[in-house]
Amino acid sequence: MTATAISMLGSRSRTLMPGIIVSAMVAAAASFLSEHYGAPVMLFALLLGMSINFLAVDGVCKAGIEFTAREILRVGVALLGMRITLEQIASLGWQPVVMVVVLVTVTILVSIGAARLMGFNSLFGLLTGGATAICGASAALALAAALPSHKEKEKATLFTVIGVSALSTMAMILYPMIAQAFGLSPLNAGIFLGGTIHDVAQVVGAGYGMSHETGDSATVVKLMRVAMLLPVILCAAMITRARGVEPGSKRPPLLPWFAVGFVILAAINSTGYVPEQIQEAGNSLSRWCLVIAISALGMKTQLKALATVGIKPILLMVGETAFLAGLVLLMLHWKP
Structure with missing residues (x-):
């Protein structure tokens, strides 16, 4: 590496580090509060971040905050591949796999249709529907990274993260009661919880709160939903390419690098080594x-x-969550 390159790297690091450090400090505070008060860490991170939003307007932290919101987000999405192995998915048989593919696809399509009927952009329906159907805040952030840029994108992303985190916490409390009310077996209760609750942490909490068998099946079904993140990101990337780019901008790749990383890490994780x-x-x-x-x-x-x-976006997300729960219960009713 030449002296010029080293100098440029050092200059870039000095520009970005203040914003990265501030973002990490907010994340640490959010994690502390989440561990002590039980609320979703994403929600605390959002609220604490918004309380010091003046740092992103101008000054030394702005560049690092922009970098963190874009690139560190993508690294986190790629690393989600470490949660999945093919053995985990195969352990439940083919029926839950088909069920997950159907419920994710149908929920997203219904969400897009409902968003358009309510006067929203169809991409907002894809964002909220993907977050509801796949893995909550993580899916919202991953889809936002792949979807085309527009002036309302960040507001839509943050609203989706707040909404899906709140609904996931409510589901963690209510859905075990619903499973008991419907008299679901431990296996089916796990499929219901894993197929409906948005975030992985809440699925684990609700599942193992009922029984060990329910927790195991809930976790595996949830990881199947996480695996659906890849094809949905691919669809989002295709939409982005089809819509074109601003003059002078580089056309995005068909499969973003963080999606490729997701696949590679999931494949490595599946080797068992x-x-x-x-x-x-x-x-x-x-x-x-x-x-x-x-x-x-x-x-x-x-x-x-x-x-x-x-109120309309709130109604959209509540409706998507209720639709997903109803769809999973219906599929379990007709399950052989």
Whole structure:
């Protein structure tokens, strides 16, 4: 590496580090609050970030916050591949796999249709529907990274993360009661919880709160939904390419690098040669990257901008969540 390159790298690092450090500090504070008060860490990260949004307006932190919200987010999405192995998916048989593919596809298509009927852009329906159907805040952030840029994108992303985090927490409390009310077996209760609750952490909490068998099946079904992130990101990338780019901009790749990373890590993880400590480290790093990125997104957002969203987006996300729960219960009713 030449002296010029080293100098440029050092200059770039000095420009970015203040914003990255601030985002990491907000993420650490959010994690502390989440561990002590039980609320979703993403929600705390967003709220704390928004409380110091003046740092992203101008000054030394702005460039690093922009970098964190974009690139560290993508690293976190790629590392989600460490959560999945083909053996986990195969262990439940073909029926739950087909069920997950159907419920994710149908939920997203219905969400896009409902968004258009309510007067929203169809991409907003894809964003909220993908977050609801796949893996909550992580899916919202991954889809946002792949979808075309527009002036309302960040506000839509943050609203989706807040909404899906709140609904996931409510589901963690209510859905085990629903499973008991319908008299679901431990296996079917796990399929219901894993197929409906948005975030992985809440699925684990709700499943193992009922029984060990329910927790195991819920976790595996949830990981199947996480695996659906790849084809949905691919569709989002194809939409982005089809819509073109601004003059002077580079056309995005068909499959973003973070999606390629997701596939490679999932394939490596499926070999069975990855030590459990490495898997846990990858999952932990993914979580930290996503929390740091959402802290940066929070700092880029004005609270008054989110206050203008109105009631219709809230109704859309509540409707999507209720539709997904009803669809899974219906599929379990007709399951042989």
